[in-house]
Amino acid sequence: MAEITLRHLAHSYLPSPAGPEDYAIREMDHIWHQGGAYALLGPSGCGKSTLLNIISGLLEPSSGEVLFDGERVNSLAPEQRNIAQVFQFPVVYDTMTVFDNLAFPLRNTGMAETKIREKVLEVAEVLELTPQLKRKAKNLTADEKQKVSMGRGLVREDVSAILFDEPLTVIDPQLKWKLRRKLKEIHRRFNITMVYVTHDQLEASTFADKIAVMYQGQVVQFGTPRELYERPAHTFVGYFIGSPGMNLLDISVKDDQVRCGEVVIPVTPRMRDLIAQSDSSNIRLGIRPDFVEVFETPEADALTVNVVNAQDLGTYSILTLALGDITLKARINEDQPTPKGKAYIRFPQARLGVYIDEYRVETDHE
Amino acid sequence: MNKVYDNKAWLLILPMLALVAFSAIIPLMTVVNYSVQDVFDANTRFFTGTEWFVQMLNDPTLQSALLRQFAFSLTVLCIQVPLGIGIALLMPKKGWQASAVLILVTLPLLIPWNVVGSIWQIFTRGDIGLMGWGLRELGYEYNITRSTVDAWGTIIIMDVWHWTPLIALLCYSGLRSIPEAYYQAARIDRASRWAVFRYIQLPKLTNVLVIGVLLRFMHSFMIYAEPFVLTGGGPGSSTTFLSQSLTTMAIGQQDLGPSAAFSLIYFLIILLVSWVFYTAIMNMQKDKEGGA
Known part of the structure; x- marks a missing residue:
């Protein structure tokens, strides 16, 4: 369970940033509520991955605070935060079997082997990985590997949020919608906060209840897909969402x-x-x-x-x-x-x- | 799509065949030719069949040289592989330090074999060599011409110094190719430093290590110039390795038949060990259940 609050958060990769253009994340406040399915949408280089890495603890922000349930976690390492992250390219431990991959995060915490078995089998069932459990992860297809990376987050009982960094980039188009549906299903079943980074508006709106649109290091609008479409709060949202803009x-x-x-x-x-x-x-x-009314004859x-x-x-x-x-x-x-x-x-x-x-x-x- | 079968395409491999013939097959067949005959002079020769092979396999001098050779190769591999991996893990990954360390580590690889021998020959001398003199000053009676232990130790240290950089370089390039996301995922999975090495770094190093181990095995199994210059095979024959025995037999005693037979045995041993090693590693990576 966690509500993730970002307070006056800003980040720069430069040691002494001068102007706002030196910031990858410009000062922002934002709240991700417990159990929500969120998308972080924006063009390449807008700072969405940076923001994700700050939440997971892979990066320490230059200023501002990251709060989990009101508790400051800025200086906590990723392993101390109850967070899982799925990366753009599937990360699996090649030499391990699928079972061992899924069991890995649990074994690292020293959980009893019978308990681990139970958890792994449960998650494998949900992800439809049961037939592959005994195979080496190296020999899986890209979408299976990505499911394994997701599964490593799901097996942990302490995980309160899963962050996805463009997880479907390397997946074949016909499998994309299947995995996306799986994600929705998992979200409903496990009541986990999910933050999904993408530059694809279709992916964002099918996955998320609410979308945060990022532009030049700032969240310019946070709303439902419908709100983003009908009432863009920023010209960039108007231009980026919808085709044509x-x-x-x-x-x-x-x-x-x-x-x-x-x-x-x-x-x-x-x-x-x-x-x-x-x-x-x-x-x-x-x-x-689509809101422009077109007539063939003059009208008032x-x-x-x-x-x-x-x-x-x-x-x-x-x-x-x-x-x-x-x-x-x-x-x-x-x-x-x-x-x-x-x-x-x-x-x-x-x-x-x-x-x-x-x-x-x-x-x-x- | 209709595939056209035209056996004339085989003609295209002729140039390659010619090249391989000159570089490998013809020299090898010359040796095979000598190994089954007893040649007295240009006109007098006898076919001996497997006689030389049997004789060589039963020759106690060569047997002990072979054992020494295996002991040497195993020892240097056991030291160089872990040490090389360790050095690669410690090498800085970016900035000017990375380039500086890379050059420093590579230096020993650039020195020719017999020069390495000469360097160490002087280095270990009791009167003017830093190491020889230093050890003596420290109270250790260091003498590679008298003590077998000293001679062996020095040759092993010399080989480790000369060739560990190769393993280190290969591993360094292997480590550099691991995407950052793997380390990040491992942190999120709460993997220990050891687990990161065991399950991320080592598997990604397998391919370069296979090449490294094979190269190092073949190199060390054929080592010649360095011990020849450093110890001359002594004291006694304690550091006389296979290639030196072979050279003595072929050049020194002009026993062409036996040395040719022995060359072939030597060649087959290297081929066999390399093949077994490679096959074993490749099998390890397959699914146990046949990939069902």
Whole structure:
């Protein structure tokens, strides 16, 4: 059982970091609750593996605290924390059999052999490794090896969290979903906190209840897959999640109207006020391609655009539209007619987000 | 897909065959030729069959040389392998220290065999050699020309000094290729330092160690120049190893038939030991239950 709290945590690989760009992890606060299935999503080099290694104790953070159930564990070595970690490339002890591999962490704690046997058989059953128990780990396939690495975490009764560092990278695509399902099953069965690092949004959203999106050493949003999709808190989340990413329009206020270039964009009065009050020069409107309404004929409040390109992707099409000199993407379903030449678009105001200095500003009325 | 069978492709291995013929088969067949004949001069020869082989196998001088040879090879292997692994484990892994230590460790490997013998010959002299003089000053009557123990000890130390670096280098490269994740996983599994060595480092070193042991076995089994320069095979014949006996017989006494027979026996012993060792190690890595 453990709730993992990160308090004012920051880490730099340099001995004397000068600016924020020297930090692999910029100061952050975060809580992973007991029993949750979490994903840590972000592009390569955003600091997600660094964060994972700090939690498991392989790295000591430059500043801030790591707390397990409120207890500071900064200076505890990985072997003293009740944590298991599964790495990108499967780590097995080649010369041992699968049984010995699974028994290894228990033997290291000096557990009685009968007890070990019982635990190993139980975990092997769950992971469907029973037929392989007597084989040498060296001769297993990549997915079997990865299951063995996972099993070494699961056999330990004291483990309260398992950290996964892109564990499916070397697994064949058709086996990936099987292993992912296995992970879900294990999570339900063992009530263990799981943190899953990946750069694949599909993997993250199928595995996790809540996803933390990392960008430049910071968690920019922590929410359910749906929240990340519908209300990205940061322009990066809008861009990184979804395919294609969110449309972002640079805007300014002129004559009391919100404009993108010379085009006037209809927004709620509250949004307009927020934008007008801000003295930042980095203000953008964001909308997902699927929320853009596309019409073939003029509608009230609709903007006129040129259809540059239509890409048929089976059940839906992606339209590339030119609004003045800005390019937009819109997604329409296959039953909707594809407009040619000119089209008319509307941004539903509930779906519009205002981003000031990259972060979303709350524009709801309640 | 239709595979085309064309036996003309065999012709492509002819150049390789020619090369192997000149480098191995022809010289070896010359020796085989001598080993089954008694040659007096260019025109007079008798076919002797297995006579030389039987004679050689029953020759007490060669038997004792063979025993000495095995004792020597085993001793140096038993010292060099653990020592080499130990040195490799202690060598720094990054920074300028890594390069510096690497060069220092490699140095003995760069010295030619007979020069090694000469260096140690001088090193062990009682009057001007640092080791010989030092030991005498410490009160130990060190004399490699009189004492068998001193001669043996010195040859073994010399070989350990000369060749342990090879094992160390091989192991060092093997250790470097172990991904960091293995050590991290071991820490998380609470493995002891010994367990890390036994279950991570040693298995990953198996391949390089097989090569290292085979090379060292063959080298040490054929050792010639160093003891020849250092002790000349003495005192008595206590450090006369196989190759030296063979050279004496072939060059010194011109007994071509017996020495050819003995060369072949010598060759077969090395081949057999290497093969048994290699097969045994490879079998260890297989599943016990036939991989079911």
